[in-house]
Amino acid sequence: MTTAPLSGIRVLDLTSVVVGPACTVRLAGYGAEVIKIESFEGDQMRALGGPSPSGQHSGSYLHLNRGKRAISLNLKSAAARTIMARLLERCDVFVSNLRPDALARLGLDAERVRAAHPGLVHCTITGFGPAGPYRGRPAYDSALQGASGIAGLFGRRDGAPAYVPFLVCDHVVGEIAAGAIMAALHERQRSGNGAALEVPMHETMAAFVLQEHLGPASFHPAIGPLGDRRVLNPDNRPLATADGWISLTANTDAQTRAFLTAIGREDAIDDPRFRTTADRFRHVDAWFALRNDALKGRSTAAWLEVFARFDVPAMPCHTLDSLLDDPHLAAVGLIEEVAHPTEGRVRGIRPTILNGGVPGDAGCGAGPVGWDTRDVLREAGFSTGEIEAFLASGTAKAHARAGAARTAEVG
């Protein structure tokens, strides 16, 4: 057993912003060596993700790129093709979220790359797959939340469309792409063959929404309107207490009886509207109405104590600030302070998956543009003279750091 199941796997990472970095940070968390290529200006998320002491390592950038090595290349220069060929030769996986035409202009489309490197797992994350009319359009999270029906789910529930308050399409598709790459790596160990993977975001998120909300329209003819009526009920919300909010679920009949007992509504246990899952589904409006008015008389802490005793699934409804004080997260050590070469002390979020009870390593936060350029080019077999020529000619850019490796500096 190991917390680094992908150790020995090398990933060449030509991704930026969120969806691609969310994919490759997962691979890095499993111990793959991820070499992230940036332009001389660096990934847009360095600034777009918010402030940092140096202005170059926003919080989102740090977390989505932790544990990766950073090299900086001018991919439009002719000499960069020599470097890319050498790097691709040494890598097991190539990942990009460039648009298909931009990738082809760089000569990095699957067809050409795999012709030279047939054992490589080539993965592109695109907005829209090749067979449809949206192919090649730019894709960002909010555009995709609209297109995949996510924003519209809020419209149905609340009266106006809205966005999930995090970049759900980017993060979800990133995880799914990481899985696709690992499936291909597994297969490659048996067959020796690489793969040409594409993960189209629009299709993937539409499928994500529809598997839950196609519902009664899953049958032909449809036996009812689209959408899960429980989830989309306007009263499916956290429950107000005297001083805050609680998130509570009572799905099974046993949980429902426990909940009704806990709130002193034993009288409703034999109400024919609430007896079984199917009954409550049919009378969901009355059921949610009973629930939503039930907790206003006591504090959050008092109710959580009651529900814990009755084994009703109920949790505090955290704000971002109270989340950082969550006693469970503190006990498991989700957040660790580490040193960063240019940002001082930073808070790292470690991988959460346990293997034999042990979590993966948090890895150091993402480094500055070009931090590892010299090391990576040297390992790829270029001489010091060749590397200095690449830097002088504007083919590559390196951070002017002291000689020590970043991993040695980060405690």
Place this chain on the structure above:
Amino acid sequence: MTTAPLSGIRVLDLTSVVVGPACTVRLAGYGAEVIKIESFEGDQMRALGGPSPSGQHSGSYLHLNRGKRAISLNLKSAAARTIMARLLERCDVFVSNLRPDALARLGLDAERVRAAHPGLVHCTITGFGPAGPYRGRPAYDSALQGASGIAGLFGRRDGAPAYVPFLVCDHVVGEIAAGAIMAALHERQRSGNGAALEVPMHETMAAFVLQEHLGPASFHPAIGPLGDRRVLNPDNRPLATADGWISLTANTDAQTRAFLTAIGREDAIDDPRFRTTADRFRHVDAWFALRNDALKGRSTAAWLEVFARFDVPAMPCHTLDSLLDDPHLAAVGLIEEVAHPTEGRVRGIRPTILNGGVPGDAGCGAGPVGWDTRDVLREAGFSTGEIEAFLASGTAKAHARAGAARTAEVG
């Protein structure tokens, strides 16, 4: 290259409701043989997920369990341990989302299972990891949306906490767990060792939220309040047109100039508040206000045509109904009609990942309780006499179907 990279992998699936089935349906989509174990009553989602012609195959259940085989066992019976031992011997992966104490009562905790089957990848999806005070508590999606801070993000943005209108914790953790299993399978091919994986939902979703929203508090000392100010701005919403809504992003300076030109606001291009990413981040309120009032004079169709011409990332904001008519999804064939043994014609959602341009197979929709019991027990080496004895004694349950295999019936 193959669209079934996990072919030859056999998964014993003791999961129900959403998070576990979301994990194993991904593995089935990659060609693994997934054997789903249900109680005699069947997975709660069969009814909880909504109506179906037979009352036993809600839309959500169908989609989250497509391509799996269904067996039904009374795991509390002594004879079921004999069956489980035989099945575990034949499987590469065991997945469960039972609570830790329930799993241990069945003798299926990692320690005991892996003592007998050291090459097995054993994966439990839990609500809360072992080292913290919430260990063992029941976990459902809405409780976790509260605990992980997701509901609170709405509170910060909109004034009251709310839920994402789909089971985001269940679906996301299911995908992450599938990835963890594939990483372990990859490692096992090299080392021969199985793994004891645990994916704790609360920690995993808190990390998912924090990697995006720890933001300025990623530094020590914090350089600003938690949360991505752009994403959490109340005006970060779909934009109203004369007859509907559009989801639009203009992140880069080039996109911003294109957007301002497209809406006839060239005058704002040189406004110092909007010139660079950092400027717009600082003046996000003014920037969103300009955006949100810009589209009310023309129709959605007219604006989409304009933005396509100017290469501004903009998409229609679909309802569930209009999503089904999306021309791109129709062109790529996301939804396929197939026959189901008891529900007539059903709509299947195929995997969206392409390998060499080809998507994976949709697989047949989930079958009735115990549909494959006899076949699976026979393949595990039990004689017809033994199987009939298991059925007669209440150890196993089989669906009273005609002799033909389901795969042959489904066109």
